[in-house]
Amino acid sequence: MHLFMARTLTFILLLLSSLLLSPATGDEAAAIEELALLSFKSSLLSHGGSLLTSWNKSSHHCTWQGVVCSHHQDKVVKLLLLSSNLSGIISPSLGNLSFLKILDLNGNHLSGEIPPELGRLSRLRWMNLSSNFLQGKIPVAIGAYMY
16 A cells, blocks of 8 residues: 555655756646636735635636636736735735736735745736735745746
């Protein structure tokens, strides 16, 4: 039984590393974005009432409330969840939204630290995390691309 679990875990790790190291196709990129958003949702203790009920696999993530995608590539370019009564932490998975330009989580009840993974967002131009209960320092990498 332990050998089976070890082989299964090894297979999963190899699969994940191959997905992360190889360029993503359109479908793979969409799946990565969807998983990043669902991971963010799962890190929340409160989903803002009915705000995030549309966030499920029954519809494309570009139709979810608060998610704005580019018109021609279907890539998440804005996450606008300001004053949405969200509580919990900011999931590091948001760092996988590689086309994100605007992140607005202002006016919620988010706590914890700002994940350093947000520093991977090279297209991020505007971020508002004010009026939350965040602690610690802003990771240096986050400002590297903003102007």
